[in-house]
Structure formats: C-alpha cells, structure tokens
Amino acid sequence: MKVISIPPESALFLNRLTAVKGGEELDLIEEIKHYRVFHQFTLQWLQGKSALTDEEQTRLSNALYLLQRREELLNEIETRGLDDGLYDELRKIEFEIADTFTALTQEREKSPISPIPAVNELLMSTWASIHREAPLERVKEALDVANGYLRNLEGDYNAIAHTFKEEVKHEFALGFEVTKTALADIGSALLSGDRAALEGPSGRLKEGSGLLNYYLEWQQSQEEKLLTQFNRFNIPFIGPDLQILLEEMREGNYSEEKLLLIKEFSLPKLLQFWEATNERLFIKPSQKLELLEKMDEALQALQAAFESLKENTGASIDHYEECLQKLSSLFTAIDHETLHWNSLIGTGGELLGEAIKNVYYGTLPDFALEEVIGYFKYTPQVSYLEEGIAQLEAYFQDHNRERLLHGLEHILAVLPGKEEEADSQVSTIPCAYCGTANEPARAFCSKCNARLMFKEAIILDQDQEKEGVEEKPVNLMELPLPATAEPLIRLVNTIEKGTVNDEDAKSYLYSFRNLVENAKKEIAADKSLPPEGKEKMKALMEVFSEAAAEAIQYLSSHDSAVIHRALRKISEASVNARRLGEPQEAREE
Numbered sequence: 001m002k003v004i005s006i007p008p009e010s011a012l013f014l015n016r017l018t019a020v021k022g023g024e025e026l027d028l029i030e031e032i033k034h035y036r037v038f039h040q041f042t043l044q045w046l047q048g049k050s051a052l053t054d055e056e057q058t059r060l061s062n063a064l065y066l067l068q069r070r071e072e073l074l075n076e077i078e079t080r081g082l083d084d085g086l087y088d089e090l091r092k093i094e095f096e097i098a099d100t101f102t103a104l105t106q107e108r109e110k111s112p113i114s115p116i117p118a119v120n121e122l123l124m125s126t127w128a129s130i131h132r133e134a135p136l137e138r139v140k141e142a143l144d145v146a147n148g149y150l151r152n153l154e155g156d157y158n159a160i161a162h163t164f165k166e167e168v169k170h171e172f173a174l175g176f177e178v179t180k181t182a183l184a185d186i187g188s189a190l191l192s193g194d195r196a197a198l199e200g201p202s203g204r205l206k207e208g209s210g211l212l213n214y215y216l217e218w219q220q221s222q223e224e225k226l227l228t229q230f231n232r233f234n235i236p237f238i239g240p241d242l243q244i245l246l247e248e249m250r251e252g253n254y255s256e257e258k259l260l261l262i263k264e265f266s267l268p269k270l271l272q273f274w275e276a277t278n279e280r281l282f283i284k285p286s287q288k289l290e291l292l293e294k295m296d297e298a299l300q301a302l303q304a305a306f307e308s309l310k311e312n313t314g315a316s317i318d319h320y321e322e323c324l325q326k327l328s329s330l331f332t333a334i335d336h337e338t339l340h341w342n343s344l345i346g347t348g349g350e351l352l353g354e355a356i357k358n359v360y361y362g363t364l365p366d367f368a369l370e371e372v373i374g375y376f377k378y379t380p381q382v383s384y385l386e387e388g389i390a391q392l393e394a395y396f397q398d399h400n401r402e403r404l405l406h407g408l409e410h411i412l413a414v415l416p417g418k419e420e421e422a423d424s425q426v427s428t429i430p431c432a433y434c435g436t437a438n439e440p441a442r443a444f445c446s447k448c449n450a451r452l453m454f455k456e457a458i459i460l461d462q463d464q465e466k467e468g469v470e471e472k473p474v475n476l477m478e479l480p481l482p483a484t485a486e487p488l489i490r491l492v493n494t495i496e497k498g499t500v501n502d503e504d505a506k507s508y509l510y511s512f513r514n515l516v517e518n519a520k521k522e523i524a525a526d527k528s529l530p531p532e533g534k535e536k537m538k539a540l541m542e543v544f545s546e547a548a549a550e551a552i553q554y555l556s557s558h559d560s561a562v563i564h565r566a567l568r569k570i571s572e573a574s575v576n577a578r579r580l581g582e583p584q585e586a587r588e589e
Helices: 008-021 028-047 054-080 084-110 117-132 136-163 166-192 195-229 239-250 256-280 285-311 314-337 350-361 366-376 382-398 402-423 462-466 483-497 502-525 531-551 561-580 584-588
Strands: none
Touching: 008 028, 008 084, 008 366, 028 054, 054 084, 117 136, 117 166, 117 195, 136 166, 136 195, 166 195, 195 239, 239 256, 239 314, 256 285, 285 314, 285 402, 350 366, 350 402, 366 382, 382 402, 483 502, 483 561, 502 531, 531 561
8 A cells, every 4th residue: 555646636626526425515517617627737738748668658648548537537427426436436547647647757757868857858859759750849848948948047157157267167158059059950940840850959959958067066066055154044045145145234245236136036935935835834733823923923024124224234234133043943943843754654654644744735635544544443553543543533524634733743752662662572574465574663564565464463373273272362473464354353352351242343343344345455456566466465365255254153153263263264374375475495494
C-alpha cells in the first residue's frame, strides 16, 4: 500500500462525490461542470506533450486513455446519476491518472538534455518533432517559453556584467550569443516548416545552454555565499537582502534606489510566500493561532518600517532592526512548533503521517485516510495510537482540519518511544510474503508493503496439538502470523480471559473476514506486483478466506478449537508463502 498524491481539484471532487454517496444534498451536475474545467485543462496539457521513447509513448497513450475514460464516467454520472460502480471506478481512475503523470515527470527528470528546464523542454520538443513526427506547434510553444527565459536571464546578467573579469565576461557573453542565435535559427526553421532544419540549431542550442550553465552555477554559488555571510535573520528568501540594507544604512550608505528596489520586489516576494504557506503549516494547534496573528502583525510592522526608512534617521533604522529581529524570532518559533510528519519515517507510522499531510494539503481525498487508518487498527501500533486516531476519525465528522494536526501531534509524541521499546525486544521482523527483514516498529514491509506480523499472538503449538497437550500461548516469532490475523488473536485472548460475548465475537470474526476481502481486492488491482508474486498472494488469500469461513463457525458452536485451527492454517500458509520466495538452497536447509 502506498499514498499517492492527486491534484487538489481531483481530491475535492472525490470528497464531493463521497458526500453525495453519504446522503448530502449537493448539485451533482454543477460539481461536474466545475470539475470539467480542470479535466479539459489536464487533457490539453497532455495533448501538448511529445514522447521521446517508445516507453514514454506507451505511458502517454495510457494517460490519454485514462482521461478519456474519466470523461465517459462524468457523462454517465450526469445521465444515470451516481451509483456504486461509477463511484468506485472514478475513484480508481483518479489515482491511476496521478500515478501515470508522476511516472512521466520522473522519467523526464532522470535524463535531461540541458540543465536549463526551459531549454530542455524545447530540445525534447524539437527531437520529438524530427524523429517522431510530433506537431511543430509544440516546438513553437516551447520556443516562446525559452526566449522569455533567456531575456530575463540576460537582463540579470547585463546588470552585473561590469563586475566580471574580461575573460569570464567573454565566456558568459559567448553562451548568451550562441544560445540566442540557435533560438533564432529554430524560429526560422519553424517558419519554413522543414523538420530536418531543426537538427542543426538544436545541437547549437545544447552547446549554448551548456555554456550558460556556467553562469547559472556562478549565480547559485553567489546566493549560497550570501546566505552564509548574511545569516543574522531567519527570514525566508530575503533575509540577506534585509540585513545588507540595514548594515549599509548603519554605515551611512543610504540609497533611495535600493530601498525602493527591496520594497517593490523583495518584500512582496516574502508576503506572497507567507500568504501561500501560512494555512498549510503543520503548527501545533495550541500555538498556531497566536503565532499566525503575531506573524501578520510583524509583517505589517515591517512594511510600516520601510516607509519610515525614507527619513534616514537613527530612530527609523533602530525601528527597522527591531522589526527584523521580531520577524526572525517568529519564523524560528514556527520552525520549533511545526509538526514534522516526515520524522515518522522508520517508525512504522510513515504511511499514516503521509496520508494526514496530503489530506491537510488537499491532495488526498478523505476516504483514503480512512482506509489507511483501517489498516492501522489491526497493527501493533493501535494500542498506543488510539487517541491520535480518535482525533482523525472526529475530522471525518466535522471536517475541522485542526483535528488532523491534533491527531498528528499525538502520533508524533508516542511512536518514537514505542519504536525504541520494540527494538529492545527483537532485532527484525520478517515479512510473511517476501521474506524481507524489517525494523520491528514498521507496520508494513519495506519491500512489498504487505502488513507485517505481530510480535506476540495466542495460537496453538503444533507439536503440543499432536500429543494432545492442552493449548497454550506461544511466541509469534516461533510460529508467525500476519497482521491480518489480529481480530482472531484478540478473540482468542477474550475467550481465554472469559470476557467474550456474542457481539464481540461477531465483531472480531467479521472484521477478519472484511480484512481478507479487502486485501484480495487490493492484490487484484495492484499493477506493480510481478505475475508470480501476485499469484502467490492470491493463493495465500484464498487460504485466509477458508480460515475465515472456518472461524465463523464459532458463532454457532462456541468451540474455540475452530479458531485455533483457522490460526494454524493462516500461520502455515504464511510461512510456506515466504519460503517459496527464498532461494532453493535456503528452502533445502
């Protein structure tokens, strides 16, 4: 199992459909109308892409098919209304589209032709046009973007060119000249309509962008040097600029032009950054409101301080410095009070943390988080995650996003400690399906994502059963069970304690059956599994289904032996499945 981010528009639309399924009165036709705008934009973007390889063409074709199927589903919902079949397929399609688009993007990033993104896109478009008959219109669009990028870059360079040594200036100027000439030649080739004529200038463009990269590397080194030298204030993006202005004014180097430049260009950049991120910050709920209010006040005070700097007095400079110090301390406080979900990596809770993060950001529909929580309810972590999970489940009722933060805060507080406790008990836990050795705090296998077995369970020791000895608890590491079996394990525990009742028994038994059925659906839908592995896991789930049917007989017989037999069947099948994945020599040993 993995968490796949999808576009916010898709996540919101799926949440709306889920609400309709739940009986909420929404104008479904109007919701589809709004979503079609995003759908058409995505379709146009995809149609503007050119494949560089046969594999990429296959992915593009698959993505186009998925978008066309999405269009058909939207039409069917408009015509027939929303039924279970359409809802389930649309849910599946949205995640498949996102997964395909992610794969396309990652493939492009693996082997860039040019280090400059705008030039790289143009080179890929010309290559596709020459070798794969891609439309010339796509080359024209990429050319416009590359020309715009080069104009901005050259403008920045010209402003500081006088500071370079002559030999360095010559190399940088040569890069701009070669690149501009190549772009002009590509434009001429487009006017002629001769695809073959694109090849020469494309090669020169690659050469020119390589020369320009020296200038870009110099730019980056200067930015890093600036951040190292002027790091007094913890203010994103413009901290060094604000500090340099302060020091220059302290030294009497007042420049109205520089003051205006920072006010009109640097300060808006900071304000835009804050506006875009303040609602997405994972700040502890107990501190969030106060910190956000103080930050808004500090930003307003900084803007006012800029106005007073025109007076160029000691008092105005002191006030400006005080504003910078306050703003810096607030950004530091935010860093300190932020809930870092990625610190769950390696604790077994990373899947849950990532799902919370994506729902909070609006890039995952609520039902996906519910499904992840459903998995965690049958893992060892559930006993100490109850409070955090309760907060998350309350979110599904009132949709108060602060509950996501409360839930994450609790999970972050308890998981690392439990990880240390688990490490002291056992070194690794092998996956019942692929045999990979996993850290004991993990809930899912690091290789195949299967749920891992528990450290302890109540099962019947096979040797004792053969000899007619009374059933007793044994250690799971001696006879492993997968995490799926936890409802049955809990039922045996309650039977042994004498606290079982029919309602509890029914709940445990049907929970196990539902887990098995859901796992079967997930395996069938998982395209990442190799055929051999998928068949092995399908066969394993069939054994689990038989065990579920056998265990449910307890409801009529009240004989705990039927549950013991089911657990043995599950254990044996899990161990055999793991051994089938081992090398022949290991199986013989």
